[in-house]
Amino acid sequence: MKVFKELYHYREFLRTNVKKDIRGKYKASFLGVLWSFINPLLQVVVYAIVFPYIMRVQTPNYLIFLICGIIPWTWFTMSLMLGTTCITGNSNLIKKVYFPREILPISTVTSGGVNFLISCIIILLFALFGGIGISWHLVFLPLIMLLQYIITLALVFLTSAFNVYVKDVEYMVTFIMNLLFYATPILYTADMFAGSKFAFIFKLNPMAYIVESYRNIFYAHEVPGLKSMAILYVAGILFLIVCYALFKKVEKRFAEEI
Numbered sequence: 001m002k003v004f005k006e007l008y009h010y011r012e013f014l015r016t017n018v019k020k021d022i023r024g025k026y027k028a029s030f031l032g033v034l035w036s037f038i039n040p041l042l043q044v045v046v047y048a049i050v051f052p053y054i055m056r057v058q059t060p061n062y063l064i065f066l067i068c069g070i071i072p073w074t075w076f077t078m079s080l081m082l083g084t085t086c087i088t089g090n091s092n093l094i095k096k097v098y099f100p101r102e103i104l105p106i107s108t109v110t111s112g113g114v115n116f117l118i119s120c121i122i123i124l125l126f127a128l129f130g131g132i133g134i135s136w137h138l139v140f141l142p143l144i145m146l147l148q149y150i151i152t153l154a155l156v157f158l159t160s161a162f163n164v165y166v167k168d169v170e171y172m173v174t175f176i177m178n179l180l181f182y183a184t185p186i187l188y189t190a191d192m193f194a195g196s197k198f199a200f201i202f203k204l205n206p207m208a209y210i211v212e213s214y215r216n217i218f219y220a221h222e223v224p225g226l227k228s229m230a231i232l233y234v235a236g237i238l239f240l241i242v243c244y245a246l247f248k249k250v251e252k253r254f255a256e257e258i
Helices: 001-010 011-024 032-053 062-082 088-098 103-129 138-163 169-182 199-204 206-220 226-257
Strands: none
Touching: 001 011, 001 169, 032 062, 032 103, 062 103, 062 138, 062 169, 062 206, 062 226, 088 226, 103 138, 103 206, 138 169, 138 206, 138 226, 206 226
């Protein structure tokens, strides 16, 4: 309970940090926050043109299919890569001012979540104008988002703490994220590898389930797998507790090591 009391006490600092992360990301650019829309759209256009010819993908409404995968993935990968350096990147602040250090990872993932919500407008527009439409299954969106938030925050607690002591962690994260992108059914359907020796990768990759869940509610108008979601919630919360405990254990030497 102490952590929640501290976060509540420093809620204004947390709110300010989230706003800074959202505004500061595109502060020097001409288009500003519009890049939250443009970046994923540019990725979608490239993959929509190239990938069907490489993999002979025959998925209906492939453009919308891609958007439902790339936009959640953008939140995940950007939060993880920016979150990994959120401690080392705020070294002056950490050395001069006391505040709960967990605010930095939390604000990074939260600001990414706000950008994701804004980007969901793109998915809805493409669904509406692409003929797919929207359905009541969107009520599951907060549940899926919260699950992704929990897993992402756990990983950011872990990588941001280790990056203070081992500076190579940020480069390792970038490399792993590039590999994980192709191990997640973003460009292709998960059933393409059903029954193959690589099928176990999807079972071990929580983002595979999360991306499929977003597609269930935006693209296929289906109820996501609630049993799998429940299992991932339990595993994700336990993982978050462990990662947070590790973060708190090593945070005492942050100021010395940065």
